[in-house]
Amino acid sequence: MPETPLLKLENIGKDYFGTRVLSGVSFSLNKGEILGLVGENGAGKSTLMNILFGMPVIAGTGGYEGSIIIDGQKTEFKSPFDALEAGVGMVHQEFSLIPGFTAAENILLNREELNRSPLEQIFSERVSTLNRPVMNARASKAIKTLGVDIGVDTIASEMPVGYKQFVEIAREIDRTATRLLVLDEPTAVLTETESRILLDALRKLAEGGIAIVFISHRLHEIIELCDKLVVLRDGKVVREAPAKTSSLREIAAWMVGRQVDSRSGARRPEPRSPELEDLALSVENLWVDMPGETVRDVSFTVRKGEIFGIGGLAGQGKLGIPNGVMGLFPAGGKVTLFGKPVKLGAPRGALDSGMAFVSEDRRGVGLLLSERIDWNITFTAMQVQNRFLKPLLGGFLLLRDDAAIAREAQSYIESLEIKCTGPGQRAVELSGGNQQKICLAKAFVLRPGLLLICEPTRGIDVGAKELVLNTLRHHNEEYGTTIVVTSSELEELRSVCDRVAIVGEGRIAGILPASSPAEEFAILMMGKTGQKQGSGSDVH
Amino acid sequence: MFIKKFIDAAGWPRIIIALFLLSLFATAPFVGVLVSTSLSNTLERFGMNGVLVLAMVPMVQTGCGLNFGLPLGIIAGLLGATLSIELGVRGVVGFAAAVGLAAPIAAVLGYFYGHLLNRVKGSEMMIATYVGFSSVAFMCIAWLLLPYKSPTMIWGYGGSGLRTTISVSGYWQHILSGLMAVKVGHLAIPTGMFLFLAAMCFLVWFFMKTKTGTAMTAVGSNPEFARASGVDVDRMRIVSVVLSTILGAVGILVYSQSFGFLQLYTGPFYMALPAVASILLGGASVNKATIWNVLVGTFLFQGVLTMTPAVINNILQTDMSEVIRIIVSNGMILYALTRKVQVKR
Ligand SMILES: Nc1ncnc2c1ncn2[C@@H]1O[C@H](COP(=O)(O)OP(=O)(O)OP(=O)(O)O)[C@@H](O)[C@H]1O
Ligand SMILES: [Mg+2]
Numbered sequence: 001m002p003e004t005p006l007l008k009l010e011n012i013g014k015d016y017f018g019t020r021v022l023s024g025v026s027f028s029l030n031k032g033e034i035l036g037l038v039g040e041n042g043a044g045k046s047t048l049m050n051i052l053f054g055m056p057v058i059a060g061t062g063g064y065e066g067s068i069i070i071d072g073q074k075t076e077f078k079s080p081f082d083a084l085e086a087g088v089g090m091v092h093q094e095f096s097l098i099p100g101f102t103a104a105e106n107i108l109l110n111r112e113e114l115n116r117s118p119l120e121q122i123f124s125e126r127v128s129t130l131n132r133p134v135m136n137a138r139a140s141k142a143i144k145t146l147g148v149d150i151g152v153d154t155i156a157s158e159m160p161v162g163y164k165q166f167v168e169i170a171r172e173i174d175r176t177a178t179r180l181l182v183l184d185e186p187t188a189v190l191t192e193t194e195s196r197i198l199l200d201a202l203r204k205l206a207e208g209g210i211a212i213v214f215i216s217h218r219l220h221e222i223i224e225l226c227d228k229l230v231v232l233r234d235g236k237v238v239r240e241a242p243a244k245t246s247s248l249r250e251i252a253a254w255m256v257g258r259q260v261d262s263r264s265g266a267r268r269p270e271p272r273s274p275e276l277e278d279l280a281l282s283v284e285n286l287w288v289d290m291p292g293e294t295v296r297d298v299s300f301t302v303r304k305g306e307i308f309g310i311g312g313l314a315g316q317g318k319l320g321i322p323n324g325v326m327g328l329f330p331a332g333g334k335v336t337l338f339g340k341p342v343k344l345g346a347p348r349g350a351l352d353s354g355m356a357f358v359s360e361d362r363r364g365v366g367l368l369l370s371e372r373i374d375w376n377i378t379f380t381a382m383q384v385q386n387r388f389l390k391p392l393l394g395g396f397l398l399l400r401d402d403a404a405i406a407r408e409a410q411s412y413i414e415s416l417e418i419k420c421t422g423p424g425q426r427a428v429e430l431s432g433g434n435q436q437k438i439c440l441a442k443a444f445v446l447r448p449g450l451l452l453i454c455e456p457t458r459g460i461d462v463g464a465k466e467l468v469l470n471t472l473r474h475h476n477e478e479y480g481t482t483i484v485v486t487s488s489e490l491e492e493l494r495s496v497c498d499r500v501a502i503v504g505e506g507r508i509a510g511i512l513p514a515s516s517p518a519e520e521f522a523i524l525m526m527g528k529t530g531q532k533q534g535s536g537s538d539v540h
Numbered sequence: 541m542f543i544k545k546f547i548d549a550a551g552w553p554r555i556i557i558a559l560f561l562l563s564l565f566a567t568a569p570f571v572g573v574l575v576s577t578s579l580s581n582t583l584e585r586f587g588m589n590g591v592l593v594l595a596m597v598p599m600v601q602t603g604c605g606l607n608f609g610l611p612l613g614i615i616a617g618l619l620g621a622t623l624s625i626e627l628g629v630r631g632v633v634g635f636a637a638a639v640g641l642a643a644p645i646a647a648v649l650g651y652f653y654g655h656l657l658n659r660v661k662g663s664e665m666m667i668a669t670y671v672g673f674s675s676v677a678f679m680c681i682a683w684l685l686l687p688y689k690s691p692t693m694i695w696g697y698g699g700s701g702l703r704t705t706i707s708v709s710g711y712w713q714h715i716l717s718g719l720m721a722v723k724v725g726h727l728a729i730p731t732g733m734f735l736f737l738a739a740m741c742f743l744v745w746f747f748m749k750t751k752t753g754t755a756m757t758a759v760g761s762n763p764e765f766a767r768a769s770g771v772d773v774d775r776m777r778i779v780s781v782v783l784s785t786i787l788g789a790v791g792i793l794v795y796s797q798s799f800g801f802l803q804l805y806t807g808p809f810y811m812a813l814p815a816v817a818s819i820l821l822g823g824a825s826v827n828k829a830t831i832w833n834v835l836v837g838t839f840l841f842q843g844v845l846t847m848t849p850a851v852i853n854n855i856l857q858t859d860m861s862e863v864i865r866i867i868v869s870n871g872m873i874l875y876a877l878t879r880k881v882q883v884k885r
Pocket of ligand 1: 016017021039040043045046047419420429432433434
């Protein structure tokens with residue numbers, strides 16, 4: 001006899017300012033079951049989860065239609081607090097840790113352990129002090145459940161992104177009342193090894209009876225982890241299927257509504273003979289003080305027209321390299337671009353010397369969330385290269401050329417297939433994957449000599465991934481742009497780069513041609529760091 | 541559908557206040573208040589205060605928050621005004637001299653004020669309030685000590701130190717509000733002052749469309765983004781503070797020419813909150829403000845402020861207008877400040 005499902009969604013619908021985003025979404029989820037939610041960028045996955053979790057943005061834009069039924073009872077969460085109360089936990093697509101707080105404080109926020117004191121009787125719990133030892137023990141237990149090793153005293157803003165992700169999940173685990181856990185692209189910034197640890201932890205949680213909704217664009221994770229999957233296309237459920245027996249190809253086809261070639265990118269055709277080309281970038285003894293991604297001593301050179309990859313585990317410093325070269329964090333050493341020295345510590349200098357940068361921190365550095373898409377795309381070019389401006393009074397005044405800005409944005413909206421209502425839409429209203437495309441477009445507009453790009457396909461769906469990587473290749477071949485790609489996805493690096501450097505403990509562990517066998521990369525990643533985090537089989 | 545769109549665009553607070561204002565105008569004739577006179581008063585006050593409210597915009601746009609330090613700009617304006625009177629220049633030239641003297645003073649003060657705000661990122665508004673306080677206190681002493689000589693301005697008997705209120709009649713009273721003023725019965729429209737306000741608004745709007753203005757907006761939206769795009773964030777913030785301070789100086793001059801008096805000593809102190817409240821009522825948030833926010837907010841604030849005392853006075857048949865005005869003004873300020881966290885859409 002079928003039990004009452006823990007969660008049942010009936011005919012959920014939603015529109016944002018007249019644009020329909022979801023319609024007639026229904027599915028149900030039992031205790032201990034893991035449901036994979038997949039769909040293209042902008043299909044409505046995050047929106048659906050925001051509705052489930054009672055996020056204020058939903059009520060603020062006119063609410064939703066349909067009903068959410070938990071344990072057979074129709075529920076409507078007015079705010080995330082109601083949802084938490086009812087045992088629903090959520091890890092958002094964008095991080096929501098408090099930067100200045102430690103891991104333990106973040107995990108136990110609002111559920112702190114208090115030292116009892118008589119004052120409490122007179123006033124309220126507000127006057128009690130925190131019982132640190134107990135808090136730390138609880139936090140570290142939650143982290144241990146996940147199978148990772150993160151110090152409970154680490155300040156959130158100083159953690160590598162991967163760790164932040166784990167801390168967010170630990171926070172949800174510590175809530176003993178959690179019965180339903182929603183994870184919106186938790187693995188997007190993790191390396192294979194790290195996501196494997198996460199998937200194991202989730203499986204354990206499910207065995208303990210927690211129901212999980214898991215969103216990911218890495219479809220193999222869905223197949224591996226989930227019991228069943230639901231495919232959203234343009235806001236409608238187009239398919240519900242058991243996950244284990246579905247193939248990557250099938251899922252991808254359901255997502256986009258046509259056959260797709262889901263082979264993750266053809267290898268870069270013929271690695272050029274690098275010796276023939278001039279030097280583009282040379283980095284000597286670079287150190288970078290980027291919290292959580294410290295670079296100690298790194299030297300390498302990149303040749304003109306090369307696509308150079310930087311890989312490695314979270315926290316080892318791979319992200320510190322491009323951020324340091326770009327001048328976003330305190331750094332030292334010698335960086336030369338096209339024969340000219342680059343002044344470190346000043347983004348303007350780096351930009352003027354012909355670099356462009358795509359940050360891994362989409363919301364923090366990458367976007368003007370509350371401004372128009374076209375501003376986001378053209379702003380850097382306007383400020384650095386004086387483009388999209390109309391000179392007035394003989395160049396004394398430079399006036400923004402709004403028409404040119406919109407036109408430029410429109411061309412990128414088309415070429416990168418950005419799903420939006422037009423160049424005037426605000427960036428915050430886009431889905432995660434589409435925001436990522438805006439960040440890419442911003443760098444492409446600059447037509448840089450050197451493109452530093454972090455996590456290029458973060459949050460991008462299977463269909464668009466190839467489009468993004470091809471655009472990279474196109475810029476490389478057509479305009480001769482030299483590209484340095486930093487990514488947590490080794491496979492991606494191997495498919496698009498000529499050479500790949502693996503970073504460990506703030507140093508370069510080794511540089512290999514992209515065509516080297518996967519095992520050699522795995523050895524570099526694991527071997528030197530001495531951390532026995534995974535099985536070492538990093539690639540499939 | 542259209543109505544819903546309009547409500548979404550205008551926002552409920554504005555609609556409610558506008559309806560309230562409308563109902564005041566509607567009841568006015570029945571309690572014996574002359575609508576034309578009240579409307580004239582509202583228009584006059586709207587023009588007087590417009591530039592002061594506009595002085596909020598640059599700082600809000602770069603994320604320096606609401607300019608609670610407006611008294612600083614006002615002091616610069618008063619210095620310009622008193623200096624111009626001291627020089628004895630009258631009429632248009634006198635007013636132009638006042639603006640011309642006040643602007644550089646405001647720029648210098650704003651520059652230091654901006655540097656100060658750059659050191660306290662995150663708590664700008666608190667420090668701004670403090671700057672407002674202390675500059676007023678400092679000037680209370682300075683007004684007494686500065687070696688002004690003009691008999692229109694110094695205390696009658698002692699012969700040194702400036703008076704608390706200085707009349708500008710004979711110098712440049714109504715130089716703008718009297719210019720091309722249209723009079724229809726009891727209704728007076730201060731055309732010249734409106735044109736001046738429009739010109740100032742245009743300048744600010746235009747500036748916001750330049751490369752620098754765009755950079756300023758980006759700094760307000762996301763300073764990290766701006767920095768990564770090669771913008772000197774601190775410099776942009778200083779530019780905005782200088783602009784706000786200059787506008788504050790010009791604003792008080794416009795105010796005084798219509799009011800007829802300069803109010804020294806603690807006078808500047810009471811000017812910041814109504815301006816802050818106006819722009820918030822107009823729909824601005826702490827880091828986004830438009831010219832529309834300024835115009836709508838000023839009109840609503842000043843409208844309610846003129847109409848409520850007039851109507852209530854006539855209903856109660858007493859003269860409590862000053863008391864009522866204070867209550868209404870502070871009530872609206874309070875309301876506006878509680879609204880400020882609500883970001884539009
Ligand atoms: N606050 C908002 N205002 C207006 N439209 C919005 C808002 N949030 C999301 N949308 C729109 O809703 C649609 C669905 O977005 P959603 O974030 O749910 O997509 P998603 O499936 O999570 O995509 P991704 O895989 O890129 O994260 C998008 O077209 C987006 O532009
Ligand atoms: Mg999403």
